[in-house]
Amino acid sequence: MQQLKVCELFAGVGGFRLGLEKTGHYSVVWSNQWEPATKMQHASLVYEARFGSKNHSNTNIENVKTDDIPDHDVLVGGFPCQDYSVATSLKNSKGLLGKKGVLWWSIHRILSEKKNKPKYLFLENVDRLLKSPSTQRGRDFAVMLRSLSDLGYAVEWRVINAAEYGMPQRRRRVFFMAYHESTELFKSLKNSSPTDWILHDGVISNAFPVEKKAHTVVSFDLDEDLVALSNHFNTEKELSPFLNSGICIDGSISTLKTTPSYDGNPTVLSDILENGSADPNLYINDSDLAKWEYLKGAKKEIRRTKAGFEYKYSEGSMVFPDALDQPSRTIITGEGGKSPSRFKHVVQTKKGLRRLSPVELERLNMFPDNHTLLEGIPDAKRAFFMGNALVVGVVEQIGSALFQKISQVEKQFQS
Template sequence: MPENSNETSDDVRVVELFAGVGGFRIGLERASKRFKTIWNNQWEPSTKRQDASLIYSRQFGIEGHSNEDINTVPTSCIPEHDLLVGGFPCQDYSVATTLKNSGGIEGKKGVLWWQIYRIISEMVNRPKYLFFENVDRLLKSPASQRGRDFGIILASLADLDYTVEWRVINAAEYGMPQRRRRTYITGYLNTTKLAHNISSDLKTILSDGIFAQSFPAQVKEGCHVSEFAINGNLAEISANFKHEFHNAGVIKGRDVTTVSVVPIYDGPALTLGELILPDSEVPKEFFIDDETLPKWKYLKGAKKETRVTADGYEYKYSEGAMAFPDSLDKPSRTIITGEGGQGPSRFKHVIKTDSGRYRRLTPMELERLNMFPDNHTKGASDLRRAFLMGNALVTGIVEKVGLVLISNID
């Protein structure tokens, strides 16, 4: 039965962790009105002004919003839900030891993956579905033991009775306006119809799985399917893991199937030029003056030069050229957290407008590249708005997954 008068038995109750400014919520609610976010948490450590939390509350209301360190939030304070979502930070997921009084694991202090694990494991009724996002390097981390971190995450979810799929998706390869490559993870409690219909094999990756239906793909030429079991407890996996994960895969029980895939897509494609504002709507501080332009060109250009460290050590430095200005007839490069501010930078976007003037991207344009509503982050400074978009996801990815998920769930 629904817990309050605003819910119906057809609703999919969503809890959003590490919510940022609500990218998961926007994508899911665009996909279906059945997705109802009933509780969310956003906390930025070491920051007095909680811009993301303030924006989230303003856009969606304060009901069910938590602006507390998730490490301090008891699981009993989180309402029962059907779908748990979140873009958890990429950190070192190593397991230090096994402890009977902590469910068998002790992760590195402060690593937020273990808060997800804690919440799922302590829920009286675990969420039926999971949907997470992380950076693409998660599959190969750490460099000293490639794949270990992701192996720990998959094994821990399998031990909590979930069948799990993953896919590394570049939004631009499916017609979206930004080249943003991220790892997406979905999980289904093994008591659900969805989990029952999915097996640990190539068919799930290419046709039957949620990602196969959302983002069609085929096996990359020359790539072979890898199948293996993740054995041992989490501490043993942390110490001994030696497998490689490709950009798509599935785990059921502890059995893994993984392969490299490439997109199948021939639909419309948004470009940076389609999303920019006319010069008349752009504040003057976003335009680059003639005095500063040479510094931008230097930072964007190729370099092969001798440099000297503060202690007098001389070394050779070289780097390739960046596009300058950024192409308007292609999707944009990946937005970074340092996108804001007037100072010249190698990595900030710079476009050349029809008037022949060079300028940076405005906060609204950055929102559009992540497929957020215009002025979603209004109220924060331009610098912080850029930072928030650098941390956000492309909501179109979530929407497409949400459309398929809603048609497959119990």
């Protein structure tokens, strides 16, 4: 089977591309990266420096015409987590309009308008997507699944914590794959029992095995009217009906809670450290130590709002310094810079306490060393990239499993 052509949206510094290209089965034919509200397009500059500027777009995707995007087999992207609710369009009562500036609807528009629709979608988001918004838990994901069903796609999803499969960072993300009705994979999913697909036959379970325990599948159908679904989904219940694994086909949901199955060795924080070569600027000054200890420590105190209102504030302590014999905590976008912080990583070394270097942050996401090193890009921005990035190893394993599954299923349907 030939390489699959990929369109990479919301590309950042190219995590999806790195993971897919590592398998040898994918070729990126077009990419887009645009950071709103910033003059310098730092992530796009890194992307072009690593992969070249050919077929790379640094324009707001909402302003890119679908005809300007070449046909592709796989559309991938880690799109921003926003409020995905829909409203009826004023111009056309049959049309649907997502909220302006919500980038899920750019994916939807491309899928709607493409004559040759991509056969496969490979998307990523924060796991909060399954329970957003707090007033209608699960509505946003329901809107996505219903709209993908309407466009002819079957979907499978899983919340994956990279560290539970031997990777160096505890980073939980929801990954979802979609298969167009024209593909053998769609037919294969449709002919499979939901439990079998989720537990062992699906693409994601092939990439990331789960325990075959006694599970109860929760099944329900999504309202066919997208506006009604957006307005009325789960308005009374407190919990989201979407569990950490599931499938959706023709608007019918089957979802169940799965447990990771991994018996390999873990990668821990000490495995990725630059031993002895870290920049001296990363070390914490003695004069700042008390501030770090306060921010990382447990608190029970009275605080005051600007308006003078007093309230009780409490929070638990963080491990300080970070445990070297465990996978790291999740990297956040504010990881860079010298200022003391509750959430930045701090490690104990022979020379003293220090923050993590840009290279170490890259390693925690399984990027090549110095992938984000570029003249004019400060270390704090490099840390920001990694706070936004995904773990490349997760993409590589799912990409590999997708290619193998397509080959396997096509052979079955040909024979």
